Amino acid sequence: MYKYNEFDEAFVRERVRQFRTQVERRIDGSLTEEEFRPLRLMNGLYLQLHAYMLRVAIPYGTLNPDQMRQLAMIAERWDRGYGHFTTRQNIQFNWPRLKDVPDILDALADVGMHAIQTSGNCVRNVTADHFAAAAADEIADPRPVAELLREWSTDHPEFQFLPRKFKIAITGSPNDRAVTRAHDIGLRMVRNEAGEPGFEVLVGGGLGRTPMLAQVIRDFLPKADLLPYIEAILGAYNLKGRRDNKYKARIKITVFENGLDAFKADVEERFARLRSQWTGADQEILAEIEAQFAPPAFRNAPVDAYEAFRAGNGVFRAWTDVNLHPHKVDGYAIVSISLKKHGATPGDATADQMRVMADLAERYGHGELRISHEQNVILPHVHKSDLPAVWAALREAELATANIGLVSDIIACPGMDYCALATARSIPIAQQIATRFEELKVEHEVGPLKIKISGCINACGHHHVGHIGILGLDRAGVENYQVTLGGDGTETAAIGEKMGPGFPAEEIVGAVERLVLGYLEVRRDAEETFLEAFRRLGPEPFKGFLYGTEETADAA
């Protein structure tokens, strides 16, 4: 796994040292909030409703056990004993005190972590498929490229003051688990007809107030051309992107207003100029990074004991049915640890749970952990013979909920329980939906269904790409929840369609229940998922379920 080099280490330490003096000067009154705010944001420190919030990057969602233990230590020593994993593969601490933050940043630097570029109008934490280097369907590990992009974009002098924030996601698999089409730049690793590695480059995606899916700007970019091409895109955006209106400043609007063809022409022209300045040093660095991502020493062992245990234990079997994913190596599985116990806060893990997961990764998982944008934790490399032991340990830590990809595996942003920008709460809605479906005992029958909830139009909870999306709004001083249906964040991406009027908080759970139970009535067979049924039937019958208008339901 990638380890900081001396340059990274010195850079991060220097930033912490600077921030420490900035905090001191803020506290003694020599810096005003106007002066200090951009400085704290550059270090991932926000001020929320009830406290400061520190957002720490987990580059491409990869953590080692020591890093996870350090997060647990920070949660206990300086926060309230837990952390919140986000849809951008970050972890947020909800209760740090200003004077402690420099110490927290030093503790992060001790394990090669930081909070740099988790805020501000720069290139944010580069996200990647959480099954990278493990998934059976993968072409190549996207993380070395993500690391190259991280190193290149960190403190890049030209791109610290872009018109707006900039998010890049990368996948090495044709099955898109990184929501690449909802990013400013999405990268998909592909091979051309000659078998050479490269990227399909997508540009101009984003959720928020004006959701748009990214479009292909280059269907095949040779691997070695990546950085100059990204530089060309950022250069074009830096100049053409609107700075007069915050709501029109993202690259999706730049591409939309200029048209993809004109934007592409600008990018290609810049790229032609820039390409020759890149003489290959970046490819040498990439080769060094790739060496650090060498696969672990997978072992060969019988799986009979696992199969026997599975056959004899229904609870374990249910867990293996939904929480495992095919691994590229025989005898191995990818384990998703659900942070969505029914009724719990999506994405939260206590310090004790973090340590349990770190220990399991060390003992059974070749020392690797991943954070998914769906707010779960992954053990990417577990030999099947170890699964009964892993599961037993997870159960003790209340981490063995068998619901990955099901109704209760809900993405929810912090919403008005924490976030200063929120217009309504998200967390309690997620808690109530999960609890309700636990009572109904139907989620395994319902099968794959993604519910995503945001507490405001900024859409951190990805509601636009939820099969069922829920957006919390403030309607005349009361929380109100608007439903979108048919969204999809994968390779068959779609923006959800807005249904009719929103629901007050007391009614939204019932509305979701009617939707899901209604789907069970109209699906062709048990194989047809909610999303497939929606695509086949269109919104009308689903509106009928939502609003309880019997005529519509009958017409379906």
Place this chain on the structure above:
Amino acid sequence: MSRRFTPKVVSANHLIEGDAVWLTEDDRWTRDIAQAELIEDEAVAQLRLLFAKSQPAVVVGPDLVDAVKGADGGPVPTHFREAFRTHGPTNYLHGKRAEGLTPRGKIPGNETLSNV
């Protein structure tokens, strides 16, 4: 014609802890909105806000927030966002309630508390 002035409190976040605080009549910052000064005159409100803004080393982002006089005489926020700031998050017993303070104002669907 200007809109009728509705009563206000001066609210901010504490510089070190970041938690919600309110300005009292005797120029202190309190963590309990019940102790805050309810300002019923627009000119006074502006003066109090200026006073609050002169304390950048104590608080962050002072602002005027709508409130009404409660049954006990102390201010009660009118919007649910401000009610949340007197309450803390609803998913854990952290923040104001954990400090033993009584939330004021309407938190919609308060029965959703869990993991307390």
